[in-house]
Amino acid sequence: MKILQVVNFFSPVHGGSAEVPYQLAKVLAKRGHEVTVYTSDYKLSEEWIKSVQELRIKVSPFKSWLNLIGVQITPGLIKCDRRETKNFDVIHMHNYRTFQNIIVHHYAKKYGIPYILQAHGSLPVDVPKQTLKKMYDSVWGYSILRDAAKVIAVTPTEAEQYKSMGVSEDKIEIVPNGIDLAEFDNLPPKGEFRRKYGLSGEQKIILYLGRIHQTKGLELLVKAFAEVTKELPNTKLVIVGPDDGYLPALEKLIKELKIENKTLLTGPLYGEDKLKAYVDADVFVNPRADEIFGIVFLEALACGTSVICSRGCGIADVIDGRAGLVVPYDEKQLQQVLLDVLSDEKMRQEFGEKGKLLVREKFNWVKVAERLESVYSSCISSRT
Numbered sequence: 001m002k003i004l005q006v007v008n009f010f011s012p013v014h015g016g017s018a019e020v021p022y023q024l025a026k027v028l029a030k031r032g033h034e035v036t037v038y039t040s041d042y043k044l045s046e047e048w049i050k051s052v053q054e055l056r057i058k059v060s061p062f063k064s065w066l067n068l069i070g071v072q073i074t075p076g077l078i079k080c081d082r083r084e085t086k087n088f089d090v091i092h093m094h095n096y097r098t099f100q101n102i103i104v105h106h107y108a109k110k111y112g113i114p115y116i117l118q119a120h121g122s123l124p125v126d127v128p129k130q131t132l133k134k135m136y137d138s139v140w141g142y143s144i145l146r147d148a149a150k151v152i153a154v155t156p157t158e159a160e161q162y163k164s165m166g167v168s169e170d171k172i173e174i175v176p177n178g179i180d181l182a183e184f185d186n187l188p189p190k191g192e193f194r195r196k197y198g199l200s201g202e203q204k205i206i207l208y209l210g211r212i213h214q215t216k217g218l219e220l221l222v223k224a225f226a227e228v229t230k231e232l233p234n235t236k237l238v239i240v241g242p243d244d245g246y247l248p249a250l251e252k253l254i255k256e257l258k259i260e261n262k263t264l265l266t267g268p269l270y271g272e273d274k275l276k277a278y279v280d281a282d283v284f285v286n287p288r289a290d291e292i293f294g295i296v297f298l299e300a301l302a303c304g305t306s307v308i309c310s311r312g313c314g315i316a317d318v319i320d321g322r323a324g325l326v327v328p329y330d331e332k333q334l335q336q337v338l339l340d341v342l343s344d345e346k347m348r349q350e351f352g353e354k355g356k357l358l359v360r361e362k363f364n365w366v367k368v369a370e371r372l373e374s375v376y377s378s379c380i381s382s383r384t
């Protein structure tokens with residue numbers, strides 16, 4: 001198949017919504033498909049593009065003339081899409097409210113090329129930019145959803161979000177995200193992250209890894225951690241990830257709570273350095289109240305690290321009691337669960353071992369790609 005992947009940004013600094021298109025493109029190319037990626041050049045390095053193209057993936061980054069409220073405007077896409085769209089068998093559009101989707105939707109419809117939309121949790125009209133999101137939906141969004149051959153939901157929760165936007169149930173396919181298990185076959189030995197950052201083997205490490213954004217629940221985590229240190233003073237909160245506008249406020253909160261010496265902010269870590277953080281952590285926590293999926297949970301589990309997530313996490317039911325614990329979005333309850341997990345080494349070990357098995361059984365990217373190939377083929381057949 002000739003497959004076009006469309007994503008507004010493709011740089012690894014953007015987390016899961018960029019990681020998923022990358023991993024999917026990589027597996028599809030390996031399975032013999034011709035894969036092209038249309039994206040913006042926003043924070044996209046030449047080195048990264050070269051590394052992706054070495055995997056037999058064609059990457060076409062278009063100059064982002066304007067980064068308007070988080071939307072990358074790439075006029076160069078218009079000319080290319082007008083010329084090239086008809087040459088693809090199927091199109092997979094990632095994220096929902098993007099400039100790229102507007103353009104690709106127009107030409108896909110014009111040339112009769114079926115497309116799949118995968119929103120990656122971006123459907124809800126939450127408070128930030130609420131008016132602009134509703135405007136996008138009215139002018140372009142509902143048409144993009146209506147004309148899609150299929151939409152991909154990663155969990156039943158996201159499937160319900162599509163339905164609330166008017167998408168019929170027969171168009172919705174539930175396909176979870178996955179991870180590249182090969183990246184976790186040879187994990188770094190324990191202790192390397194601790195040595196690099198001067199942390200002792202006796203210190204308990206609570207790890208958060210992801211964008212530093214106001215929606216991620218970091219305020220809740222930091223406040224709960226401040227209380228945890230009163231009972232377990234030899235504990236360190238490690239926050240790993242790029243700043244997405246919330247870092248100054250987070251640093252101010254840490255200072256107000258007087259836990260600067262108990263908190264480590266490393267900035268973003270990638271590749272081997274990221275794995276070292278997972279391996280040395282005693283528990284991984286992402287307390288976001290409405291995390292649709294959370295690839296970081298799978299990465300932590302693949303490293304044998306127990307996890308804590310909120311009830312609003314899309315894979316909470318899969319994790320709860322098997323590979324970690326689930327808590328309401330509540331400071332006191334998060335505090336108590338952190339104390340319970342950090343005080344019970346046997347629990348952490350059991351969760352870690354079961355978590356590795358869980359990831360290999362349910363979230364292998366090869367299995368995910370096979371499922372998506374089936375969706376692609378059905379869309380192409382319907383068109384024919």
